[in-house]
Every structure is written in structure tokens, then in C-alpha cells.
Amino acid sequence: MGNYRIAVLPGDGIGQEVTAGAVEVLKAVGVRFGHEFTFEYGWIGGAAIDEAGTPLPEETLRLCRESDAVLLGAVGGPKWDGNPPHLRPEKGLLAIRKQLDLYANLRPVVCYDCLASASPLKPNLVQGVDFVIVRELTGGIYFGQPSGRVVENGEEKAVDTLLYKKEEIERIVRMAFTLARDRKKKVTSVDKANVLSSSRLWREVAEEVAKQFPDVELEHMLVDNAAMQIIRAPKQFDVIVTENMFGDILSDEASMLSGSLGMLPSASLSASGPSLYEPVHGSAPDIAGMNKANPIAAILSAAMMLRLSFGLATEAEAIEQAVHQALAAGLRTADLAPSGGRVVATDEMVEEIKTAVLDYT
Amino acid sequence: MGNYRIAVLPGDGIGQEVTAGAVEVLKAVGVRFGHEFTFEYGWIGGAAIDEAGTPLPEETLRLCRESDAVLLGAVGGPKWDGNPPHLRPEKGLLAIRKQLDLYANLRPVVCYDCLASASPLKPNLVQGVDFVIVRELTGGIYFGQPSGRVVENGEEKAVDTLLYKKEEIERIVRMAFTLARDRKKKVTSVDKANVLSSSRLWREVAEEVAKQFPDVELEHMLVDNAAMQIIRAPKQFDVIVTENMFGDILSDEASMLSGSLGMLPSASLSASGPSLYEPVHGSAPDIAGMNKANPIAAILSAAMMLRLSFGLATEAEAIEQAVHQALAAGLRTADLAPSGGRVVATDEMVEEIKTAVLDYT
Ligand SMILES: CC(C)[C@H](C(=O)O)[C@@H](O)C(=O)O
Ligand SMILES: CC(C)[C@H](C(=O)O)[C@@H](O)C(=O)O
Numbered sequence: 025m026g027n028y029r030i031a032v033l034p035g036d037g038i039g040q041e042v043t044a045g046a047v048e049v050l051k052a053v054g055v056r057f058g059h060e061f062t063f064e065y066g067w068i069g070g071a072a073i074d075e076a077g078t079p080l081p082e083e084t085l086r087l088c089r090e091s092d093a094v095l096l097g098a099v100g101g102p103k104w105d106g107n108p109p110h111l112r113p114e115k116g117l118l119a120i121r122k123q124l125d126l127y128a129n130l131r132p133v134v135c136y137d138c139l140a141s142a143s144p145l146k147p148n149l150v151q152g153v154d155f156v157i158v159r160e161l162t163g164g165i166y167f168g169q170p171s172g173r174v175v176e177n178g179e180e181k182a183v184d185t186l187l188y189k190k191e192e193i194e195r196i197v198r199m200a201f202t203l204a205r206d207r208k209k210k211v212t213s214v215d216k217a218n219v220l221s222s223s224r225l226w227r228e229v230a231e232e233v234a235k236q237f238p239d240v241e242l243e244h245m246l247v248d249n250a251a252m253q254i255i256r257a258p259k260q261f262d263v264i265v266t267e268n269m270f271g272d273i274l275s276d277e278a279s280m281l282s283g284s285l286g287m288l289p290s291a292s293l294s295a296s297g298p299s300l301y302e303p304v305h306g307s308a309p310d311i312a313g314m315n316k317a318n319p320i321a322a323i324l325s326a327a328m329m330l331r332l333s334f335g336l337a338t339e340a341e342a343i344e345q346a347v348h349q350a351l352a353a354g355l356r357t358a359d360l361a362p363s364g365g366r367v368v369a370t371d372e373m374v375e376e377i378k379t380a381v382l383d384y385t
Numbered sequence: 386m387g388n389y390r391i392a393v394l395p396g397d398g399i400g401q402e403v404t405a406g407a408v409e410v411l412k413a414v415g416v417r418f419g420h421e422f423t424f425e426y427g428w429i430g431g432a433a434i435d436e437a438g439t440p441l442p443e444e445t446l447r448l449c450r451e452s453d454a455v456l457l458g459a460v461g462g463p464k465w466d467g468n469p470p471h472l473r474p475e476k477g478l479l480a481i482r483k484q485l486d487l488y489a490n491l492r493p494v495v496c497y498d499c500l501a502s503a504s505p506l507k508p509n510l511v512q513g514v515d516f517v518i519v520r521e522l523t524g525g526i527y528f529g530q531p532s533g534r535v536v537e538n539g540e541e542k543a544v545d546t547l548l549y550k551k552e553e554i555e556r557i558v559r560m561a562f563t564l565a566r567d568r569k570k571k572v573t574s575v576d577k578a579n580v581l582s583s584s585r586l587w588r589e590v591a592e593e594v595a596k597q598f599p600d601v602e603l604e605h606m607l608v609d610n611a612a613m614q615i616i617r618a619p620k621q622f623d624v625i626v627t628e629n630m631f632g633d634i635l636s637d638e639a640s641m642l643s644g645s646l647g648m649l650p651s652a653s654l655s656a657s658g659p660s661l662y663e664p665v666h667g668s669a670p671d672i673a674g675m676n677k678a679n680p681i682a683a684i685l686s687a688a689m690m691l692r693l694s695f696g697l698a699t700e701a702e703a704i705e706q707a708v709h710q711a712l713a714a715g716l717r718t719a720d721l722a723p724s725g726g727r728v729v730a731t732d733e734m735v736e737e738i739k740t741a742v743l744d745y746t
Contacts, residue, residue: 100579145505145614165526165547171582180551182586186526190541215487216630218475220460221532227542246636255505255616255641269577273634276609280616 027060028334031091031298033084033120035069036113038317039097045319045374046095046326049346052381053330053339064091064128068120069099069113069307079116085123089297094124095326096302098231101309113307121161126300127192128199129159130328131275133258135282138351141281142363145255150281155261156207157278158200159271161292164222165194166268169170188222188267193229195295200265201237208262210241214250214270226267247274254278279304284359286318287326291332299333303327311358317371318357320347322378346380388421389695392452392659394445394481396430398457398668399678406735407456407687408681410707412586413742414691414700429481430460430474430668438475446484450658455696456687457663462670474668482522487653487661488553489560490520491689492636494619496643499712503644503658503724506616511642516622517568518639519561520632524553525583529631529652549583549628554590561626562598567577569623571602575611575631587628608635615639640665645720647679650686652693653675660694662686672719676730679718681708684738707741 030050034043047063047189058175066084067075076083077182088094099113109115120126135143135153143150167183175181197213202212213230215223227244234242245253247270254274255261266274279285295340303321311317323343331340355376356365368376391411395404408424415422427445428436437444440460447454459472470476481487489729496514497503504511529546536542558574565572574591576584588605589681595603608631614621615635619642627635640646649665664682672678684704692701719727729737 109585112579118580144507144510144618146507149505166580168544173582173586180586182549182583183529184547184581184583186545186547188543217634218473219479219527220545221534222543222545224470225541227535248633251612251634251638252641252646255638270634272577272609273612273631277612277616277638280613285613322469 025058026334027062027251028093029062029064029069029074029091029330031066031088031093031094032063033066033096034071034084035066035099035307036071036101037098037309039069039307041313041317041370042303042314042319042322043097045370048321049323049343049378049381050326052307052378053342056382056384057336057339059336059339062383068096068116068262070101070104072113073104073107073113076192078297079111079113080119080123085120088120090126091298093329094300095329096224096300097322098303098305098307100307102115116167119238120300121292122167124297124300125162127160127162128196128293129161129271130203130291131157131159132303133157133275133278133281133288135349136287136348138285139360139363142256142360144280149258153258153281155258156263157271157275158196158263158265158273160192160196160267163188164248164268173215178324186220186222189223189230190225193226195308197230197265198317199293200263201233201240203380204240204263205237208245209239210243210262212243212250212261213275214245214247214264214266218246222267230265243284250274251277254281272314275304283363284318286321286357286359288321289328291325291328293332299329301329315371317356318359319370319374320357323347323374342381342384343377345384346377348378349380386419387695388577389454390423390425390452391690392427392449392455393424394427394429394455394457395432396458396460396668397432397462398459398670400430400460400668402676402678402731403664403680403683404456404458406731407683410684410704410742411687414703416696417703417743417745420697420700420701426455429477431462431465433477434465434468434472434474439719440472440474440710441480442486445490446481447589449485452659454659454690454745455661457661459664459666459668461668461671472601479527481661482653484529485658485661486523486656488521489654490521490522490558490632491652491654492518492520492649492665493593494636494639494642494649496655497648497709497712499514500644500648500721503721511619514619514642514719515613516619517564517589517624518632518636519557519564519624519626520636521553521557524549525629538689547581547583549586551586551590554587555594557593558591560654561624562594562601565624566598570600571604571623573604573606573611573622573625575606575625575627575635577608577610579607583628587733591626593709604738611635611745612638615642636665644724645679647682647718647720649682650689652664652686653691654693660690662690676732677719678731680718680731680735681718684708684735703742703745704738706745710741711737
């Protein structure tokens, strides 16, 4: 029996609907297992720009810092696309990652048997896929300085900086090895060491950290090859660890193995304070407010929160099993329609999962 | 009837075998169409390090500059993996790109009907795929300065710089639009404008260039989404234009649409001098010298040379048709085995294609 304060930042578009679904499922967990979850809401992204004139208000940050964990929806939308860089919804996301020191982004890629046919890949290639991408989230080219526009000798230029400190690499690689130890004991470190200086440092540090984990195998893979191998033979992977931008690209690619981006949860673990949980998908403005979005990525993110922030493994399993049951019963949101089954609305999917959680034995 | 000087740089590993195959096919074109091709050989990559102590000897560069076009194999191998950065085979490739001003890397992605089943993707998704990735090749994070290691306040760091000048973006985007005009009239410009300054400049310039091509549609796509869309619905693409690193990652990923990396040719067009043609695949040390490699990517690169450097469209078509015929006749190198047919050695595949070129009517 515990008391947990959860900051909920729905953000924009379908972020609203999917976090609402995840909150309902968490409430069901509370009822079933006798925990008390408190939900407090904050603005982020476009919604925060509209309400408070900035994509990450101080108030939201304070709320997060006072909470035990953060549940985020998604940010962005055409409404703010024309805004100057510092007033874009994405800045709120980047800022919260930096401010809360959310350095380790865990993106599990799992293919549910009954969804294998929803993947663009051949079912035999994706059935049984189960790996996790560990993406560095607070460094690299996302945050390096200088970054901006310069005019030199009448020439217009733009520059971005990919910077990594040794410690930043160390802690994320160590996280990957720690995870691998409880899994299939294999770490694939993805870099571009034949071109980038930062990748050569990355590779060196990975080798060093590996020495502390003699029971885990380390393999290096160039990012171009990794982009190919993820679709050529995805079952070869256990834990993939990589820098911020490569992780962004590879995890969106890998989402197709699970049939839909709507299935992928993520955890962004903090070095110091509360961690943050969010679906990998975006705000999907085209279907926002239509009760069509797949709430499963957000719901599975809530399960990750229970396991990783609160140490509630059984409760997390109850959610995961409930998701399995709903899918096995043939319920499909629109994004999963290619795999057959019966297409249902967001709230119907949530209801089914909630009920299964309440019935968990 | 023309005379053409071709510099051949086989490089390392299977680079040797596949360029040998392409040269044989070019000789057949010479016989069939009455052209004279002169082939002169130079070292590059690991072979050049062994022979001349540097991955791109001056002599090789001179040879290329005096030629009408360059045919390259592949570089790299475990033998040189422990070398210091400036003595790595890849440096030779990066240096020749920069020295010859090979700014526009064209990577066509075509799925041959009879190979559709060799792709990890479902056949109905890849059948009919026909797009080209236009990758900027002499700028961006591959060449930006500073790039290296620094120790600051006892902290070890590594840095790379993503830099683009406006003109660099302009010329590559213009190339993409020019190609699209003769194709399906659609350009997808891939960037990460929600994070990178260089991408925001890229997007602006793309918009500007688009005004000069009112008959071609321009669409912007974020790189993470592009990595997903390429496998989700590859037929939506006609011409993809993007910066150096994104192009590297996306083109290796896209190679899986054609069944094998062994099928993908490329052209690297120069702003000023001779252009360079090379297969997208690497040196594949594991099968080097075993007469197993797929020579088709190199042979199709030779066809691109005929069309783009020499204006020999019919001759290029003769090669492409010969490749089609060999595949339709059921010949498959080992990499294509999943699509059925009869597995043949490199030289047998070359022989079949050569014969078909000689018989071209
Ligand atoms: C919205 C964007 C800034 C973000 C990123 O690039 O990190 C998103 O793509 C993600 O993967 O969370
Ligand atoms: C070998 C390497 C430097 C090269 C690159 O990254 O450009 C290769 O991957 C390619 O795509 O030609």
C-alpha cells in the first residue's frame, strides 16, 4: 500500500486522450492493489504556450519536481508550426528532459504475436521480437553549443554541435549493461565511429564499461548498418544503446516492428529526481479529439512507471497482461486494423484494459 | 562512337571482384555499341594504405582528375580497424568526395518484381517501389570543424560539427528538383527542423528553391518519421533529398526494400570535374575473394556512369535490361537466395549479364 504523487502533463492533440486513458488504468490499479495515486495536472507544449506564453512554465517544472513521477502525453501541432524556435511546443519537451536530467530514454520494442500481421515486415521476422533501445536523452546534437545561424563574409550558414562528455556516455552505457544483465545479456552499441570523433569516444567508453560486466556481450554496430539490421533481422537485438539523434531515428523505425507507433511506451529516467513516462508517438493532430487514438503506448508507459519508479512489478504486470488480453480478445484501435480484429474507439479500449486490471488474479 | 577514360578504384574486399565484373560489362558495351573505354587503375582505402601509406594517394587523385569518370568498389576491413583515424580506409573515401567536389550522391531504390520476396517487407508493400535518395555528400557533420577530442577542467569530451552553408543546401536541393521534374514530380525534403538550426536553414532554402519548380510538389518530413515511412509505405516517395548523415542512415535502411544491399548502385556527381560511381554496399570482408559477392550494384553503377557522365542512355538501358534478364532467368547471388531461383557465383552472374548486353537489340 503506497501513496504516489503523479504529475500528469497531457500536452497537445491526442496527448489529452491517451493520458486520460492511462490515468483511468492507474486508478484501476489503485483499486485492485490498494494504492493511492494522486494526479496533478500541468501544461506543456503548445497548450502551455497558449496558457502561459512558454512551452514549459516554471509552475509545471515545480509540479514535476514535487512529484514521484511524471506522465506525459505528446506535444506539437500545426497551430504552433510557424512560431519562432523558442516558442515551439518541442522546446518544452527538450527543456523538461534537460531540467529533470532525464538522461536515459528506454524504448522497449516488443511484437505481440496477435499484432505480427500489422507490421509491414513479414510476420516470421517480427514474431518474438523483444529488445529495448536505450537512447541518451540530454546530450549530443540536441543540446550542444554553438547552435544557430551565422553570416560570415556575406555567406549564410547554420551550425549545430554534437558534444559528449565522457561521463555522459558512461552513465547511459552503464544503464544499458545493467538492463542487459537481466535480459539476454547482449548490448549493441550503435555509433558512427568511422566518421565522428564523438562516436570514437563513445566506442572507447563502451569498451571500458563493458569490463565491469563480463557476463554481458558487447557488440559495436555502425548506425547505417543498424538501420538496415533492425528490419533485416530484428531478433538479433537485446539492448541497443546509442546517442540522442541516432536513438530518435532508430526507435521510430523500430516502432514498425510492433505494428504501430501507437504500441510503443517509453521511460525517461532521471539521474537525480522523478522520472518521466510517455508514449513514443506524437500528438497526431489529424485524429486529435476524435476518440480514435491508440491509448496502449500511454498505458504501457504507466506500467513502466509502476515498475521503474515505484518498484511495483506485479502491478505493472497486471497492466501488461490486461493489454495482452484486450488484444487477444480482438480489440483494435484504427492504427492496428491491418491485423484484423474489431476496430474500437479509444475509450472502449481503455475500458477493456481497466476491467482486466480490476479482474487481475 | 566515343572514347572514354575511366579510373577504376577497386579498393578493398569484394570491391575488387565487383568492379572487375562491372569492367567486363562495360567492355561488352564497348563491343556492342562501338565505344572505346580505357580503364586505368588506382589504389584507395586499405589497399592504398598498404601500398602507399595513405588512404588516398596523390597519384590516385591525379588519375581521377584526368579521367572522364571514376568507378569505385568499396573500402575498409578488419585489417585496418585499429589504425589511427587518418590512416583508416574510410578517410580515403571521405577525402575523394571532398577533393573531387562530389556533392550530390544519388541512390536509386528500385524493387525488381522478381526480387520482391527477398525483402524483409511484405511483397505488396515493396512491389513497384521506385524512388531516389539524393544525399548531400561533401558537407554537414562529416566535414564540419571543430571535430575532435578535448579535455576541459579535467573532463574528457568529444565534439563534431554539423555545418551547412546556404549554397551547399541550394545546389543539392536544386539537383533533387531537377531529377523530380523528369520523374513523378515530388520532392520529400528530410530534416530535423524541430531540433536543429541547420535543418531550419535547410527547410527555408528548400522552400526558396521550390519556387523555381512550380510543377514539382515539395513536402517536408522529419527524419524520425522518414525512417518509419520508408518501411511503412515506401511507394509514397519519388525523390528524397537530405543532408549527409541522414542520407547515410536512410539509404542503408531503404536498401532492404530492394531485397539486398547488393542491388543498390550510386552516383556521386561532381560540381566541377569527373563524377564517381560506386555500389552502396561495403567491402564485406567476410566473403571477399570467395566469388560470392553480388556484382549487380557495381554493374548498375556503371550504367549510371554511362547515362549521367557520358550521356549514353541507350547503353545504360542495355545494362539495366541485361540485369533484369539475368534475374528473370532465375540467377541469384547468395544474398538474393531468399527470393528463390538458382544461386550462382559472382562470375557466372557477370557472364550472364555480359552476354545479354552483347545480344542487346
Ligand atoms: C518532438 C521531438 C523533439 C522529439 C525528439 O526528437 O526527441 C521526438 O521525436 C521524440 O522522439 O521524443
Ligand atoms: C564508409 C563510410 C564513411 C560511408 C559513409 O558514411 O558515407 C558509407 O557508409 C557510405 O554510405 O558510403
